[in-house]
Amino acid sequence: MDKLIIEGGIKLKGEVTVSGAKNAVLPIMAATLLTDCACIIKGVPDLRDTNTMIRILRSLGKGVEFDKGVLTITALKNTNCVADYKLVSTMRASFCVLGPLLGKLKKAKVSLPGGCIIGVRPVDLHLKGIRALGADIHIDSGYIFAKADKLKGAHIYLGGVYGSSVLATDNVMMAAVLASGRTVIEAAACEPEVVDLAEFLIKMGAKIKGHGTPIIEIEGVKHLHGATHTIIPDRVEAGTMILAALITKGDIFIKNVLLKHLGALIDKLEEAGASMRKEDNSIHVKYRKPLNAVNITTLPYPGFPTDMQAQMMSLMSITPGITIVTEKIYPDRFMHVAELNRMGAHIQREGPHAIVEGVRNLSGAPVMASDLRASASLALAGLAASGKTSISRIYHLERGYERIEEKLESLGARVRREKE
Numbered sequence: 001m002d003k004l005i006i007e008g009g010i011k012l013k014g015e016v017t018v019s020g021a022k023n024a025v026l027p028i029m030a031a032t033l034l035t036d037c038a039c040i041i042k043g044v045p046d047l048r049d050t051n052t053m054i055r056i057l058r059s060l061g062k063g064v065e066f067d068k069g070v071l072t073i074t075a076l077k078n079t080n081c082v083a084d085y086k087l088v089s090t091m092r093a094s095f096c097v098l099g100p101l102l103g104k105l106k107k108a109k110v111s112l113p114g115g116c117i118i119g120v121r122p123v124d125l126h127l128k129g130i131r132a133l134g135a136d137i138h139i140d141s142g143y144i145f146a147k148a149d150k151l152k153g154a155h156i157y158l159g160g161v162y163g164s165s166v167l168a169t170d171n172v173m174m175a176a177v178l179a180s181g182r183t184v185i186e187a188a189a190c191e192p193e194v195v196d197l198a199e200f201l202i203k204m205g206a207k208i209k210g211h212g213t214p215i216i217e218i219e220g221v222k223h224l225h226g227a228t229h230t231i232i233p234d235r236v237e238a239g240t241m242i243l244a245a246l247i248t249k250g251d252i253f254i255k256n257v258l259l260k261h262l263g264a265l266i267d268k269l270e271e272a273g274a275s276m277r278k279e280d281n282s283i284h285v286k287y288r289k290p291l292n293a294v295n296i297t298t299l300p301y302p303g304f305p306t307d308m309q310a311q312m313m314s315l316m317s318i319t320p321g322i323t324i325v326t327e328k329i330y331p332d333r334f335m336h337v338a339e340l341n342r343m344g345a346h347i348q349r350e351g352p353h354a355i356v357e358g359v360r361n362l363s364g365a366p367v368m369a370s371d372l373r374a375s376a377s378l379a380l381a382g383l384a385a386s387g388k389t390s391i392s393r394i395y396h397l398e399r400g401y402e403r404i405e406e407k408l409e410s411l412g413a414r415v416r417r418e419k420e
């Protein structure tokens with residue numbers, strides 16, 4: 001296992017380009033299971049998770065080539081319908097092969113993903129939606145066995161205790177596109193990644209309306225064809241780079257950004273006093289004056305994203321005043337708190353809240369990455385801290401940030417990788 005060593009205290013300066021969105025590309029790759037024709041996906045980030053999905057698609061009988069950000073996915077014969085535990089357990093997004101496998105082959109055996117460090121993460125909403133389309137589902141030996149002679153459109157309410165579900169919406173939408181008749185998904189997730197998947201399905205010949213709103217309507221079609229699609233920019237990487245500029249008191253010009261996907265974050269940062277110049281597909285973030293503390297509450301899109309909570313906490317940990325962070329999507333997503341406190345932050349967790357008392361400085365320390373976004377928050381803290389921070393289990397960061405060391409280095413950061 002590798003660790004990342006950061007010598008902090010350098011103001012990051014320069015230009016950086018955001019990669020394609022991890023959480024958009026993974027379900028889109030799964031959607032290619034709905035057709036035997038070739039699909040071409042562009043702007044694909046070269047990440048640990050993308051490579052896991054390539055292995056899953058290959059195990060399901062797809063031919064996959066990945067070259068310079070372009071995926072070419074074709075169908076080989078004898079499509080298998082079993083998604084193995086070894087692969088699914090390493091990446092939860094792989095569970096979204098269930099919908100397309102069932103839609104296309106009318107049967108699927110997919111390993112249950114299990115929980116992870118950010119929470120229990122059940123799949124009840126996925127199964128509720130797929131059952132409503134007429135599939136017979138049972139669980140045995142840790143696997144979901146799903147089959148249907150025929151899938152039939154239905155009216156499905158998909159809201160859960162914590163609101164809508166991104167991957168459940170994806171899974172049900174993918175199962176419904178080849179079902180007979182009309183499906184309505186109520187309380188659908190509105191995240192941009194769901195919209196990108198719907199746009200890809202439409203290019204494949206699906207009939208979908210209302211994506212991006214809580215009510216998605218799908219008119220089933222008999223078959224889907226191949227399509228070419230470019231993945232949207234990663235809003236979480238963009239947000240992390242914005243915070244990198246602010247936390248290091250730097251000056252970064254960030255390209256390939258869709259500002260409309262960053263509304264809640266930009267609003268909060270402006271409330272905190274940050275100045276940002278917004279352009280069409282870019283944003284220029286230059287630190288001008290100390291920020292003030294602002295409270296944040298994570299919510300489904302367009303609310304403040306849970307995937308930016310940890311990184312925002314790092315920024316607030318050195319911002320004067322008290323910040324209350326409320327996590328409404330994953331009430332246990334606070335593994336970074338103890339690690340930030342090891343670096344001198346003053347953060348107290350109280351159930352789904354964290355109370356952050358801004359300190360003057362953080363100091364470098366050995367810390368442990370627990371999940372993807374927690375790793376990003378520790379990297380941000382390390383960039384701002386005085387002295388050396390070593391982040392172990394850095395493979396988490398590689399799941400979602402393409403060429404992150406190279407990008408940070410190009411902005412002047414002193415980062416290097418070492419074997420643990």
Ligand code: EPZ
Pocket residue numbers: 022023024026092093119120121122123124125126127160161162163164165166167168189193306307329330372373400
């Ligand atoms: C997606 O996960 C993202 N992953 C997550 O990003 C992100 O944090 C999350 O959406 C919320 O925005 C991908 O897109 C690959 P949910 P997903 O179902 O779809 C509960 C990252 O770091 N729930 O929208 O699995 C669930 O426990 C990752 O990039 C149920 O109760 O999340 C949570 O409280 C981490 N039953 C809430 O809904 C279900 O069947 C929202 O989760 C499904 C979910």
